Amino acid sequence: MAGIRHLIIFFLLFDLSIGINIRDQSSQLSERIDCFPESESIFSNYSKDKCLERNCLFDDWVPSDTIQCYLRPNYGYILRENPQQTENGIRLRLQRNQAVGSMFPAPIENIVLDVQHYTNDIIRFRLYDEDNQRYEVPIPLSSASSQVSSAQYEFHHWSDPLRDNILSFSIKRQSNQATLFDTSLGSLILNDQFLQIVTRLQSPHIYGFGENSHDTLKHNVNERKTWGIFARDQGTHWGSNANQYRSHPFYLVMEQTIDSN
Structure with a gap:
């Protein structure tokens, strides 16, 4: 069954980031939107209690690659x-x-x-x-x-x-x-x-979001990624998700037809 792909664009405390998510369409887990996008940071103090303080939902038992703290579906x-x-x-x-x-x-x-x-x-x-x-x-x-x-x-x-x-x-x-x-x-x-x-997103063929470290021009969207896109005076190999010298907040999706957007 084809996967669900979605692009999340968010500003977090004056830090603009872009996240990409792909999940199995057969499960409602694919509809989850991360309520704690900064959880991987050592400064986030991520925990179940901190998640609930944000009025979000928390799942105690999930696979390691599944969003655990997520927004309520009627948020908007x-x-x-x-x-x-x-x-x-x-x-x-x-x-x-x-x-x-x-x-x-x-x-x-x-x-x-x-x-x-x-x-x-x-x-x-x-x-x-x-x-x-x-x-x-x-x-x-x-x-x-x-x-x-x-x-x-x-x-x-x-x-x-x-x-x-x-x-x-x-x-x-x-x-x-x-x-x-x-x-x-x-x-x-x-x-x-x-x-x-x-x-x-219409397809997994997505390009752009420079400047960040990745092995190919086409992004690997089989895992969740977050990139900061405020430029910083920092070398390109300092960290895979780190802010780097330039920022190009633009993306191109090659569709399943001959078109792109």
């Missing part, structure tokens, strides 16, 4: 009101699910998800705090085209009644309906010093 955001159509897209106003305690301090309670078709070939989504202004890189973006008449990508969103109506969304290529971005695993986290979004 709920659609607060009807979607609003914008000139070139859609705007969704979301509220954090209050039924689940936040794993870290200072959760962002209300967020906006803006989706824009910049051109027929470019779609952009942006998540931001609705109530408070946060720092953004001061580089202005070009204005979206007002002539988007034949968009090549589709945005879909839905609420899951089995998980307190947690909202998920996906982006599909219109020509073949291939799903390029899929957040149906949930676990969207937006806190003051921890930001996380999870997407399923």
